[in-house]
Amino acid sequence: MIPFNKATVTPLEEKYLVDALRNSKLSGDGKYTMKVYEELRQRFGYENVLLTTSGTTALEMTALLIDLEPGDEVIVPSFTFSSTVNAFMLRGAVPVFCDIREDTFNIDENLIEGLITPKTKAIYCVDYAGVPCEIDVINEIADRHGLYVIEDAAQSIGSTYKGKFTGNLAEFSCFSFHETKNYVMGEGGAIVFNDEKYLDRAEIIREKGTNRRQVLKGLVDKYTWYDIGSSFLPSDLLAAVLYAQLERYDEIMEKRVSIWNAYHEGFAPLEEMGLLRRARVPENVTHNGHMYNIVLPSDMVRSGLIDHLKSKGIMAYICYVPLHSSPMGLKLGYKPSSCPVTEDMGLRVLRMPLYYDMSEEDVALVIRETSGYLTGQVK
Numbered sequence: 211m212i213p214f215n216k217a218t219v220t221p222l223e224e225k226y227l228v229d230a231l232r233n234s235k236l237s238g239d240g241k242y243t244m245k246v247y248e249e250l251r252q253r254f255g256y257e258n259v260l261l262t263t264s265g266t267t268a269l270e271m272t273a274l275l276i277d278l279e280p281g282d283e284v285i286v287p288s289f290t291f292s293s294t295v296n297a298f299m300l301r302g303a304v305p306v307f308c309d310i311r312e313d314t315f316n317i318d319e320n321l322i323e324g325l326i327t328p329k330t331k332a333i334y335c336v337d338y339a340g341v342p343c344e345i346d347v348i349n350e351i352a353d354r355h356g357l358y359v360i361e362d363a364a365q366s367i368g369s370t371y372k373g374k375f376t377g378n379l380a381e382f383s384c385f386s387f388h389e390t391k392n393y394v395m396g397e398g399g400a401i402v403f404n405d406e407k408y409l410d411r412a413e414i415i416r417e418k419g420t421n422r423r424q425v426l427k428g429l430v431d432k433y434t435w436y437d438i439g440s441s442f443l444p445s446d447l448l449a450a451v452l453y454a455q456l457e458r459y460d461e462i463m464e465k466r467v468s469i470w471n472a473y474h475e476g477f478a479p480l481e482e483m484g485l486l487r488r489a490r491v492p493e494n495v496t497h498n499g500h501m502y503n504i505v506l507p508s509d510m511v512r513s514g515l516i517d518h519l520k521s522k523g524i525m526a527y528i529c530y531v532p533l534h535s536s537p538m539g540l541k542l543g544y545k546p547s548s549c550p551v552t553e554d555m556g557l558r559v560l561r562m563p564l565y566y567d568m569s570e571e572d573v574a575l576v577i578r579e580t581s582g583y584l585t586g587q588v589k
């Protein structure tokens with residue numbers, strides 16, 4: 211059986227978890243959370259970073275921090291996870307779905323300006339498959355129109371755009387450390403902002419609207435209610451798991467990228483035969499090996515290949531069902547034709563298994579079975 215995804219857990223994660231249980235706090239902001247912040251600061255240069263209970267709640271925090279209000283419009287790709295959009299819809303803001311680029315499946319930066327109205331407040335862009343979006347262009351449009359840019363970097367930790375790590379590219383970035391991501395803490399995430407002015411309020415929002423964090427920092431002796439907020443602070447036990455993962459940063463990154471490269475090489479002959487399209491990565495970015503995608507000629511070929519791989523114990527996954535044509539998207543008045551590239555790719559993209567413990571033999575088997583099916587050698 212080759213699962214679609216599997217987290218890597220070693221004795222190091224166990225060691226830190228047990229140490230956190232015995233010697234740290236069970237609630238948040240204990241010694242492992244602080245170690246994670248230091249690690250993220252040193253490795254990626256994040257000065258203002260807070261761990262959150264998920265990538266979803268990191269996104270929800272951004273909607274609170276930029277004071278989105280009912281009726282505000284937010285430009286967002288439809289080819290994303292529901293969390294990107296729920297985050298601001300919970301504040302009453304309205305999604306304006308933008309189509310994607312055919313190569314990266316990221317928001318098509320050339321279409322953004324045409325969607326801006328006097329009600330537009332923000333652009334939520336997504337680094338699909340860990341490949342950063344064309345952020346310079348997006349930031350430049352946002353600057354000209356006075357909009358916020360929030361990068362949903364749930365999948366792109368460690369990726370770079372023009373030599374800079376994600377998390378340093380937009381005003382806000384949100385990461386996920388969910389079990390399915392490259393570096394995991396079970397359920398968890400982080401919000402990073404480039405301007406320190408957001409820090410105090412972000413800490414309050416993350417702590418149920420109180421200034422409890424200031425008590426922990428020894429700045430005040432009692433805490434009270436300052437703002438709206440929620441329970442967005444993760445347990446230090448989970449931070450201990452993440453800290454172990456970050457200590458293994460290079461080995462995890464190298465292994466994932468090597469599997470990605472093996473797929474890329476293995477699928478080259480199929481691309482030459484016109485049987486699939488391989489993943490595409492623009493020259494100005496590097497990726498973190500989060501996902502390997504192929505694009506098949508049709509929905510039917512994709513379904514057939516999924517079934518064939520499943521019969522061999524290999525789990526491949528269809529990525530996203532576009533949000534604009536999902537039941538909720540239709541309820542909001544969108545039509546499948548609103549984002550034609552998204553609609554088309556939503557039917558043809560296939561995500562191959564990729565995880566740290568995947569052996570070379572398993573990768574070779576996935577390539578072999580895919581080749582066999584697509585060249586008609588097996589049914």
Ligand SMILES: Cc1ncc(COP(=O)(O)O)c(C=O)c1O
Binds near residue numbers: 291293362399
């Ligand atoms: C693009 C994107 N945004 C947001 C999320 C939400 O992250 P989490 O599962 O940590 O809440 C995910 C994770 O699945 C994602 O892939």
